[in-house]
Amino acid sequence: MxxxxxxxxxxxxxxxxxxxxxxxxxxxxxxxxxxxxxxxxxxxxxxxxxxxxxxxxxxxxxxxxxxxxxxxxxxxxxxxxxxxxxxxxxxxxxxxxxxxxxxxxxxxxxLQGKNLKRILKNQTLSLSKILDICQQICSGLYCAHQGIILKGENYPVIHRDIKPENIFLLEEIKKDNVVKILDFGIAKFLTERSGMTLTDSFIGSLPYCSPEHMEGRKLLDVRSDIYSLGILMFEMLAGKHPFQTTSNSFGTWYQAHHFETPPSLEEVNPQLTIPAKWQKLVMRCLAKEVGDRPQSIKEILVDLEHIKLELEQSVNNKIDEKLPSSPVQIVPVTSLTEKECLQKTWPKNRPIAPIGFPYLLHTLQGTIPTFWAMLPKQEIAKFLDKNYGTELIAKMNIYPMILWVTVLHNAQKSQTKWLSCFLDMNDGRGQKIAQSLAEIGYYHLLFFSIEDPTNCKHVITLTLNANQRQYLTDWVANKHNYQEFISTKQAKIILKAEHERLKASIIRKLVANIENKGVSLKTSLLKLYYFFFGAE
CATH class of the missing domain: 3.30.200.20 (Phosphorylase Kinase; domain 1)
Structure with a gap:
């Protein structure tokens, strides 16, 4: 009941x-x-x-x-x-x-909660909350735009009616709300091969329709959803719709979407202090010509991740200004668990060889996901204090397994080390590690040397981005719904091949992220500390 x-x-x-x-x-x-x-x-x-x-x-x-x-x-x-x-x-x-x-x-x-229209009517959202909502909307749209399988073929799906009424925030015990996109009932396949169209008449919500949608084009693509998302972001940030029309008629909205230039966010609300990168992103989404908009939701997700780092950095700078010039030392939570890692010894049931394995480590601060790697001492030295990254590779549509990859990159010597392991979602241990990675948001990499294998020599901490945590959360939540079309052995072969194919792009992305973010690992850990302990 x-x-x-x-x-x-x-x-x-x-x-x-x-x-x-x-x-x-x-x-x-x-x-x-x-x-x-x-x-x-x-x-x-x-x-x-x-x-x-x-x-x-x-x-x-x-x-x-x-x-x-x-x-x-x-x-x-x-x-x-x-x-x-x-x-x-x-x-x-x-x-x-x-x-x-x-x-x-x-x-x-x-669903128990409220739709975004009701929320915006009754309250003003913080920038961090708006950013979280936008990232979750984008995660849902990215999934839809990636497509569904029908008769053995993949068909991208667009929503065509992104608006506040179709964005629902669940009320949960957790601090963060889960965002749900409602009503894909008027979505359509992008390709004419499907042979399926809904209707030749207009379907949609006039205030949120893209110019090409209002023209009645049958072959809308993902950039139509991106335009609607731009209006939604503008409304959340400024508190007003970018176009103020005199009536709600089709002709009035057609004129607005096709010919009116949206005002800047600062014009609508001079009190706003929104990162310039975010303002630019919103205006790009609202471009009249589809070619001038971001070309994919993935592109928007990357920008939102950079904006998130910028907001966090701004918060940290304000905190630094408030910190007293006293000898009190602030210790990030990860440094405490790192110290515990340095006390660990190599398991007796593991061979003394260049291998690696995942492990859930019980610490005084709780259970932390870790990866233990044994390498020659000289090889460890090559990658200390260098560039690190994490990749999650999966083909959940054929087998529920994740290839978890840690990338160590020495740009000066053009050398890269790949540390990887498989997390089988059919296995309870694999599920627990994936869930822990999603919930904790970081993991420790423990180095042991073959020459002196007993004690842990070095520890580094790697963080997961919002998209990776979202993917892990989705994979864990849907673990019972995935079907196995291939064997475990075949799944590992496919994921390894996919990893080989992606290696060059992974390195390029890692280097680009380091250059764009300009954030050292120590700064990231300090941000993580403030995330857990809070700051006004």
């Missing part, structure tokens, strides 16, 4: 809702009306086949009057179901059907 359901919207109506109290498909008992919009109504229901589990049922405002519409509806639900399994930032869809009146409905996970 559902505890403390959302107050009914139907109770405020003079007429009774015909669905409340009825069963759909002899399984879903409709309990209450919890939302409504142009495309239909959303109800709180109980799935009696699963012990009364709370679900949400969306009943659309149209009839399945033809076989063609039925096929389109089934296709859209298939899209939503696949995307919801791939990303935690997309609402899960469980099933679909039609009422006795032949009205289509679909069943999705029941």
């Amino acid at each position: 559902v505890q403390n359901p959302i107050p009914s919207l139907a109770n405020n109506k003079t007429e009774l809702d015909i669905y409340i109290g009825k069963f759909l498909n002899n399984r879903y008992l409709i309990r209450d009306l919890i939302g409504k919009g142009g495309m239909g109504r959303v109800y709180l229901a109980e799935d009696v086949a699963k012990g009364g589990m709370a679900v949400a049922v969306k009943i659309l405002s149209l009839s399945l009057g033809s076989q063609q519409i039925s096929q389109r509806f089934a296709r859209e639900i298939f899209i939503g179901a696949q995307l919801g399994r791939k990303s935690r930032n997309i609402v899960r869809v469980f099933s679909y059907g039609a009422t006795e009146e032949n009205i289509p409905y679909y069943v999705m996970e029941y």
